[in-house]
Each structure stands twice: as C-alpha cells, then as structure tokens.
Amino acid sequence: MMDWTANEGRFLIHLLPDVMAVFEAYVQRSLPDPESGGILLGTVHGPHIEVTHATPPFPTDRRTRYSFERGSKGHTEVADQMWEESRGIIRYIGEWHTHPEDYPSPSGIDLREWKISAAKRTDGRPVIGLIVGRKGIYIQGTSAAGKAIVYQTLLGNCPALDQ
Numbered sequence: 001m002m003d004w005t006a007n008e009g010r011f012l013i014h015l016l017p018d019v020m021a022v023f024e025a026y027v028q029r030s031l032p033d034p035e036s037g038g039i040l041l042g043t044v045h046g047p048h049i050e051v052t053h054a055t056p057p058f059p060t061d062r063r064t065r066y067s068f069e070r071g072s073k074g075h076t077e078v079a080d081q082m083w084e085e086s087r088g089i090i091r092y093i094g095e096w097h098t099h100p101e102d103y104p105s106p107s108g109i110d111l112r113e114w115k116i117s118a119a120k121r122t123d124g125r126p127v128i129g130l131i132v133g134r135k136g137i138y139i140q141g142t143s144a145a146g147k148a149i150v151y152q153t154l155l156g157n158c159p160a161l162d163q
C-alpha cells in the first residue's frame with residue numbers, strides 16, 4: 001500500500017513509512033472514533049510524487065464520526081515551514097482524511113472539495129485526495145480542470161493497515 005500507480009504506470013505515488021504511521025494512528029477502528037485528516041506534503045519528480053509528510057489533526061479542526069473539516073490553525077503553517085526549510089523541495093501535494101468504512105470511496109463533498117482545491121492551486125499540478133479506511137486506502141488525483149484520476153496500489157492489499 002505504499003506504492004500507487006495511475007495512467008498505465010506513467011504516474012506513480014510513493015508513501016513513506018512515516019506517512020503510513022500517521023494514517024495508522026488515526027484509522028477509525030472503533031465506533032466513537034472521529035474522522036481525522038490533514039495535508040500531504042512531499043516531493044515531485046516529473047509525473048511521480050513522493051509523499052514525505054502527513055500533518056496530523058490539529059485542535060482547531062472540526063471532527064465528527066462522519067466529517068472532518070480542517071481548522072484555521074496548524075496545517076498551512078506546517079506546509080509553509082516545510083516549504084521554506086526545504087527551499088521549495090517539499091511542497092503541498094494534497095489532502096488526506098479518514099472514513100469509517102473498510103474500503104473507502106469519496107463522498108460527493110470530498111469530490112467537490114478536491115475540485116475546489118485543484119482549481120485554487122497556483123502551480124497547476126493535480127491535487128491528491130487520499131482517504132484512509134479501516135482496511136484500504138483510496139487515492140485520486142484531481143486536475144485544475146476537475147478531471148479525476150484514480151490510483152491503484154501495486155500490492156493487492158495493505159498489510160500495514162490489515163490488523
């Protein structure tokens with residue numbers, strides 16, 4: 001579940017172990033767990049993306065079992081700091097959040113928000129939307145024009161999340 005591909009192998013996404021560890025910490029395993037989420041940061045190599053950081057939920061986020069809304073404080077500051085410290089190498093890649101379902105799929109709200117985020121991007125790159133379920137992960141790229149590309153994992157299942 002760390003390597004993903006789309007567009008017949010021309011696009012690749014690699015998730016580093018630290019990123020997987022953040023996801024695992026917030027999987028909605030039990031009924032009262034709220035949704036979690038944050039921003040994905042990483043490096044871009046042509047059509048390939050390496051996700052190096054995922055921000056954890058911050059106290060100003062609004063979290064319920066079926067919704068997650070990023071608050072005003074935290075995520076953007078981390079993104080800006082990483083961008084500066086890495087001299088522009090580590091950049092905003094997209095957004096992640098959890099769903100209380102085994103194999104997640106995006107809601108209408110998710111699709112709409114990814115389109116809005118993609119249209120707002122100044123570098124013209126697609127926004128990666130990632131959903132962490134209980135047993136699987138969903139990854140989609142959304143272009144500035146609103147076109148969606150769904151990524152497939154290179155491995156059949158997810159040993160890290162399958163516990």
Ligand SMILES: [Zn+2]
Binds near residue numbers: 097099106110131
């Ligand atoms: Zn969602």
